[in-house]
Amino acid sequence: MNRRDFLKQTAILTTGLYVGTALTSKAKTLKTRGVQLYSVRDLMPKDARGTMKQLAAMGYTEFESYGGPDFLWGMSPKECKTFLGDIGVKMVSTHFDHTKELEKNFERGAEAGLTYLICPYLGPQKSIDDWKRQAESFNKIGETAKKYGLKFGYHNHDYSFRSQEGQIPQEVFLDNTDPNLVVFELDICWVVAAGRDAVAHLNKYKKRYELGHLKDMVQTDGKVTQRNLGEGTVPFKAIVAAGQKNGIKHFLVEQEQYPVSSMESMKANVEWVKGFVF
Numbered sequence: 001m002n003r004r005d006f007l008k009q010t011a012i013l014t015t016g017l018y019v020g021t022a023l024t025s026k027a028k029t030l031k032t033r034g035v036q037l038y039s040v041r042d043l044m045p046k047d048a049r050g051t052m053k054q055l056a057a058m059g060y061t062e063f064e065s066y067g068g069p070d071f072l073w074g075m076s077p078k079e080c081k082t083f084l085g086d087i088g089v090k091m092v093s094t095h096f097d098h099t100k101e102l103e104k105n106f107e108r109g110a111e112a113g114l115t116y117l118i119c120p121y122l123g124p125q126k127s128i129d130d131w132k133r134q135a136e137s138f139n140k141i142g143e144t145a146k147k148y149g150l151k152f153g154y155h156n157h158d159y160s161f162r163s164q165e166g167q168i169p170q171e172v173f174l175d176n177t178d179p180n181l182v183v184f185e186l187d188i189c190w191v192v193a194a195g196r197d198a199v200a201h202l203n204k205y206k207k208r209y210e211l212g213h214l215k216d217m218v219q220t221d222g223k224v225t226q227r228n229l230g231e232g233t234v235p236f237k238a239i240v241a242a243g244q245k246n247g248i249k250h251f252l253v254e255q256e257q258y259p260v261s262s263m264e265s266m267k268a269n270v271e272w273v274k275g276f277v278f
Contacts, residue, residue, distance in 0.1 A: 027277045028244070033270055034062035034252035036213065038095065040262045041066070048073035049083065054263065056087040058270045064211075064252050065094035066120070077111035092250050093185075093211060095120035095155065098141055106148040116151045116211060118185050124159040124169075131169045135176035142181025151210070153183035158224075161194035168196075174205050184208050186243065187254070189215035192234050193224045199242040207247040212240070213254040214273070226257040228265050229272040237278040 035055055037044055043051040052063065063084070065071040071094040072080045084091055093116035096105055109117050119138075125131050138154065145152035160170040174184065186209045191198040202209065216232030217224050226232070240251065253273065258265040 028241070029277055030240070030251055030273055032061045032250065033059055033273045034064060034092065034250050035060045035266060035270070036064040036066065036095075036252050036254040038066040039253060039255045039266060042262055044073065045069075052084070052089070053087055055266060056089045058267055059274060060253075060266075060270055061089055062250060062252065063089055063091045064118075064250075065091055067094070067096045071096055071105075072108060072112055077108050077113075081111075081113045092116065093118055093252075098152070102141065102144060106145055106150055110148040110150055114150065116153055116183065116185075117145060118153045118155050118211070120155045121157065122154070122160075125164075128165045128167055128169065128172055131164075131172045132176050135173050135182075138173075138182045139178050142178065146181065151183045152181070153185055153210070155185040155211075155213070156187050156190055158190040158194040161191055161196045170201075171205075174208055179208060183210045185211035185213065186248065187213040187215060188236070188239050189213065189217050189224070189226070189234060193217065193219060198239045202239070202242040202246045202248075205246075209243065209246065209248050211250045211252065212243050212248045214240075214251050214269075215254045226255055228255070228259065228268045229253065229276075236276070240276075241278045 037052070037055075040051055040055070055063070065073070075083060080091070091112065091114055093114055094109065095118050096109075098117075098119045105117060122134060125134065138152070142152045154173065156170055160173065161168060184205075186198070186202070188198060191201065214229060214236065216227045216229045216234045216236075218227060218232050219225075229236075243251070253266070253269045255262070255265050255269065
């Protein structure tokens with residue numbers, strides 16, 4: 001090989017190495033692996049501690065609990081916090097009924113070390129004015145949550161992303177809630193199911209969403225069927241990238257339909273999350 005060919009080949013190899021390194025350095029992974037415990041709602045009431053231990057052993061590092069009958073699953077706040085610490089998990093949030101025992105729930109959530117208490121469902125409202133009234137109520141509840149050092153928020157379904165009176169209820173809700181008092185949890189599956197552009201929505205409402213649900217699905221003739229992560233049609237890479245850029249701090253697996261069983265799906269899902277690059 002003459003000197004000119006040697007220099008040319010060296011330049012090509014160097015350029016390729018640089019490009020490869022640059023691409024690698026841009027790749028991102030999820031630093032935590034969260035799961036909404038409602039995903040294993042068939043097991044939690046029977047053996048909450050044992051089920052949570054199994055999830056932790058799979059590699060989940062964050063939990064989001066849910067309301068019933070008790071989001072701390074029979075444990076005192078301190079007992080729950082210690083138990084989760086011993087298995088290497090932090091409970092960052094819970095879904096709960098915001099219409100009952102509000103102060104008691106905030107007090108217990110704060111003592112257990114949670115950051116967020118989330119309303120999981122409002123149901124379709126009859127009018128846009130009803131959405132505005134709900135926003136006023138959420139602002140007041142958010143003020144109460146703030147007294148306990150907590151954040152109160154709303155988890156969407158598809159109905160709030162479907163047009164009503166020429167508007168998108170979710171946007172009305174966002175526009176009429178105080179960003180200092182109300183946070184939002186984006187259920188990615190339901191945004192896609194409603195036919196909305198989740199990336200555009202996240203870019204428009206920067207810093208309003210702090211949690212996100214990873215939920216996959218296929219949709220046939222308008223009917224949604226949930227799948228294990230990576231087996232459906234949800235474009236996670238673009239949405240997760242936009243979510244992280246715009247303020248989502250916690251991504252949590254949630255699934256309500258399973259090919260075989262809830263725990264087998266949670267195992268498949270955590271392995272998907274471990275390998276997920278965006």
